[in-house]
Amino acid sequence: MHVSYINLLAAAICRSGSWRSIGIRATSYRGLCNSPDSFEKISTIIRDKCENVVVMAGAGLSTPSGIPDFRSPKTGLYHNLQKYKLPYPEAIFDVQYFIDNPMPFITLAQELYPGEKYRPNLGHYFVRLLHEKGKLLRMYTQNIDGLERLSGIPGEKLIEAHGSFSTASCIVCGDKHDPEAVKKTILAGKVHLCSCKGYVKPDIVFFGEQLPGKFWLHNLDAIAADLLIVLGTSLEVHPFASICDAVPYRTPRILINREVVGSLGLRDLDHVLVGDIIENINKLAQEMGWLDDLIALQKDNENA
Incomplete structure (x- = not known):
């Protein structure tokens, strides 16, 4: 591919803010999705390099619970x-x-x-485990089903945007x-x-109503975050979706989703896991050495 064409392509992506809007996917451009060493790289980032993780979640996190x-x-x-x-x-x-x-x-x-x-699933408990490990700065969710609260994520760590x-x-x-x-x-x-x-x-939050005042903490959290994890969202609803691009360029971003969305896959420090969310979280927790903790956390909470 000619260098000038690559530059034009990159410029088009930056202007549009989305891979979809110009008809391509991050997978076809960088091959980032589920590469053989993805789980090892991501586990190292989460386990060893981050202390202020911001999580964004959408309906795709709740569908494994049956919703x-x-x-x-x-x-x-x-x-x-x-x-x-x-x-x-x-x-x-x-x-x-x-x-x-x-x-x-x-x-x-x-x-x-x-x-x-409905009950929380392994994905909710993974975020709860981030909190238990002292790594969760904040979780922002589009969901109104309350499964994040039921999993035990503390109110001060949770922003229910809708x-x-x-x-x-x-x-x-x-x-x-x-x-x-x-x-x-x-x-x-x-x-x-x-x-x-x-x-x-x-x-x-109904149409025309104001989002909760706490939602605007994302302006500060995006700056303080040393990692962004995006779970099960199409990133099509604003202003929620804007959090993804508000974190600095050098902040790693991890997408765990059915498909590539938004600008994820565009930045040098992006990592993408596509496919079944629960299956990928299970593999990731196993790679991190957290799987036993994760299963125990879910079991204890369900039996409480």
Whole structure:
């Protein structure tokens, strides 16, 4: 390949910010994905070279726990709500639509309430183990299922960028409500009412609502991080996705995902593991000598 063409290609990638937007993948350009020494290199970085790890996680971390993603045809959560004839799938997270017809969200909440149906998987416990080893600076998650909390990741280490079921508020007056009382009402298939007669919902971020104030810690965490790990996300939802490119160029980035996403694979210190997330985390923990600790942590937490 002619040098000038390589330079033009690199420039196009940098301008677009994505391998996908110009129709190529990082694998075809650098061959970084799952190379024979990938697990050894990554394990050395995590085990021996890092003390301030930032983790980003999306729906792909929760699907091994049995939670459907939102958009998959026939199996996604949006598809499963077709009986409500939503005007568009995302209406379920629209405040005005919730006021007019709260039942689609109530049905979704019944499915996703933490601890009711789904349990954390090995991926969640891997992040918890990073904390136990004194390496986790912060975990940022797009997920609203609460599995990170259930795995034992402390609240001060966890940023639930799209909100959670752990608190609840009135959408009219803003008053806080007992989340357990709200949970009981929703699991009974009803809408919790405030004294002002407004609807109360868990503090899941709906379209048009502000992200939790803690989310903006990422501006500081990105600078302080000495490693970024990206787990199970398409990096298509902003501003969450911007964290990935906010870390300095010389900060190593590790992607563990079904496919290459965003700009991962573009930087010199990027490492990419594609394929089954749990399988790759298992292999990685084994390479690091952490597998026994990881399994014990999961077992102890499930039996607690």
